[in-house]
Amino acid sequence: MKKKIKELINQIKKYTDNIKLRRYYIENTMEGRSYFAIFLDSLVIKVILFILGFIYFLIRTNSLGFTVTITVQLILLFWIINARIKKSRLNTAKKEVYDKVAKEKIFGDLINKTPYEYLSYLKSALEKYKVEDIKLFHQTDVDMLANLDGNRIGIKCYQYNKDYKVSSNHVREFFLTLNKMDINEGIIITTSTFSEDVKEILPKLKDHGKLHLMDIDEIVKLFKQVELYPSDNDIKKIILDKISDRKRKMKEYKNEILSKSKIGKYFLIGLIIYLWGGFTPFETYYSLVALILILLAIISFGKYLSSFIYVDSANEEEIL
Template structure:
């Protein structure tokens, strides 16, 4: 009995994991294929290969006249095409997945930073720089947010938290540089969660170190705080669950208890009209559709209550 239960639990876990993997792959494919689902992409691919194989078989049998031989060669052709297609698509898919994961992580980090106050962003930068450079930084004042020392060299950091659309201007850098030069600090660093005006990195190379959002993400990765593949998959699954809830809500607006009588009344009216007009067949179809919606609404409401009851018991 125990073995049977453990086998059932193992099977359930396996099926759950397979479903999870399919949902993740479905998410990636929708991103890559412009909204097409996993099943749609798979079906399209199989149909195209089947048509190719069928045409190949027709040409082969017309040339040779041997049905069995043509069938065997055609099946070998199909398996070869499937294997080659899978290998090529797998490479492209994995490359795209890396890009999508990068975008997901970047958006996650952006979202986290957007919730920070200016002081919180300064502390965020401080923690990253202390781990990345192995230096202890202290808060400063005015145009300098943080100062630290390494090998008798004083470092100064200025943080700019802004929107992703804004760019840090030359004036912002110049004000910071003037302050650094006045105090006599050896190394100045400007950090932003956005980007700098075009050409500024080249202009200030060797004078002021400019750290934009991409450089900040790189540092996060280097200190080991970059979200893992498993973290990204959890984000994808959570998005899938949110979308599922939204779809369920939209279904609820169509299939609800309040709509049952409306659908029945509409069905009755359409049926009466079908006996009075020349388009009787059209009205009969619409009456049948309205009646079907009423029946579905009744079952939907029942299952919703059943699911809610099971959730409460759990």
């Protein structure tokens, strides 16, 4: 019996988690619109189409039964087509969210490593690709030496935040160091991106050597190929944790707004604004603001009072 109850609880949790994930996918790819707003828009469109279709067929056929039948059928057809479109959009939204979350996780994991851990981790990733005989070099402008397609190469790894870009000066210094070492090919890897002036300097260096640039997007692609990319379960867990954090912050924000320390302030400020509004041309506006503040005071007081009732009832249960 306990096993069945546990399975039922797990199924319910899985179902609710899927609903949360679905909402997250849609809300994060619809320019900040809430899931409820999207649902409401869809419902309004269906109602409008039903009314327009009903009026059109009623005027054309003058038959209520036929009008209801044909309108319902057309709405059902529209519903089916719309459901397929929504499913396709949901899959697209899911992929976009997965890519974004995976990129954030990879960036966070890399940026939080120590410099040595960062280099060692990239070394293991490159070894799983096609870079061979990698050795940590630990020099200012070159971090690793390796072989790529039979050629000796130098590798420089920058562990930068998103706001700090690798500039043309970094590229130039790395390239000059490689030339001094008689190496004509190199890779620059960064957890951030490259500045625009890097694109301008690369064509000038082509005749003297070959450089491969890997920003965070290229690192993500590399990790996909060498199976260091986060799993679907890892990504889902991260998203669910984000949802939980957002709910917790909203609860804290609500508790702050409706805290007992605000009751007197809301009421006093509301009363002052209401009285002040009587001496201005905007009495209605001031009265509305005052009403909102007084309502907040009443709600805060009700919340404070209910907490006392809850504590008292809990104490009674403990005594019994």
